[in-house]
Amino acid sequence: MQIFNAEQTAAALPFAQLVPALVKVAQQLREGKINAPERMVVEIDKASVLLCMPAVAADIGMTKLITVHANNAQHQLPAIQGEVVVFDAASGRRLALLHGPTVTARRTAAVSLLGIEALLPRKPQSALLIGTGVQSIAHVDGLVDYFGVSEFWISARDLAKTQAFCDDLQRRHPQIAIKPLAAADLASALPHTDLVIALTTSRTAVIPPHIAADTLAIGVGAFKPDMVEFPAELLHSRTVVVDCLAGAKHEAGDLIQAQIDWSKVRELPDVLAHGFVQQALLPVYKTVGQAAWDLAAARVAIASLRP
Numbered sequence: 001m002q003i004f005n006a007e008q009t010a011a012a013l014p015f016a017q018l019v020p021a022l023v024k025v026a027q028q029l030r031e032g033k034i035n036a037p038e039r040m041v042v043e044i045d046k047a048s049v050l051l052c053m054p055a056v057a058a059d060i061g062m063t064k065l066i067t068v069h070a071n072n073a074q075h076q077l078p079a080i081q082g083e084v085v086v087f088d089a090a091s092g093r094r095l096a097l098l099h100g101p102t103v104t105a106r107r108t109a110a111v112s113l114l115g116i117e118a119l120l121p122r123k124p125q126s127a128l129l130i131g132t133g134v135q136s137i138a139h140v141d142g143l144v145d146y147f148g149v150s151e152f153w154i155s156a157r158d159l160a161k162t163q164a165f166c167d168d169l170q171r172r173h174p175q176i177a178i179k180p181l182a183a184a185d186l187a188s189a190l191p192h193t194d195l196v197i198a199l200t201t202s203r204t205a206v207i208p209p210h211i212a213a214d215t216l217a218i219g220v221g222a223f224k225p226d227m228v229e230f231p232a233e234l235l236h237s238r239t240v241v242v243d244c245l246a247g248a249k250h251e252a253g254d255l256i257q258a259q260i261d262w263s264k265v266r267e268l269p270d271v272l273a274h275g276f277v278q279q280a281l282l283p284v285y286k287t288v289g290q291a292a293w294d295l296a297a298a299r300v301a302i303a304s305l306r307p
Contacts, residue, residue, distance in 0.1 A: 055291035131199035
């Protein structure tokens, strides 16, 4: 069994291969060729959960075990920790052990990239990211690597920390333009961008309701029923697309609290299969994740082992 550390896992999951792997998995989900039950969520304490996410296809299977400890910053530890075990479906032979947080970060960003490709009628050139965590880094990496996005704004509550975060990203991607933006200024100084992506664990809306008609808004961070990134008025004014309908009904706090009509919500695999009719207002896109996306990442990583 090949054991990948964080750096090796990232190197084995290039976005140029991850996104097409997700397309294949989306098709197999529609065809019933992947068994990916809803993830098991076990509460550890009020700020911490254990997530178990298995998925099996004809070629491989995998299980991701992840713990999320929201208060780990006080211990100088990452909030997300865990691993992905990949095995051969025919024999059960273990093939690889991947670094779970890295798989989560990169496949989550790749699911956003796939949604952008399906829902934005042009190649994005600019993006506003709300949040300064691991997922923000992964999304900047993905947007730069996959689309060549060159202009970014980063917004968070603490402007000094946001500036430091931007400085780190500038060193990571010296070719991009990146600017900090105080969260309090979003209401009055919202830049016009192709994308607005929220990557927080907020319990109140962080995406402004007045984004431009041709801006695609994506909510990534809120993964519990009590978390919210989208304002209800934005959700009710636009078509809603989710990456996983079953998961969203239980976990997408934005949609649950806004009492969305689920019969009108589109699912990404369906959009990929049948297309999306462009409207005057671009849709909003909510992702909650599912084990099948991790299986796609596992396939890409396993392929990197072949000579």
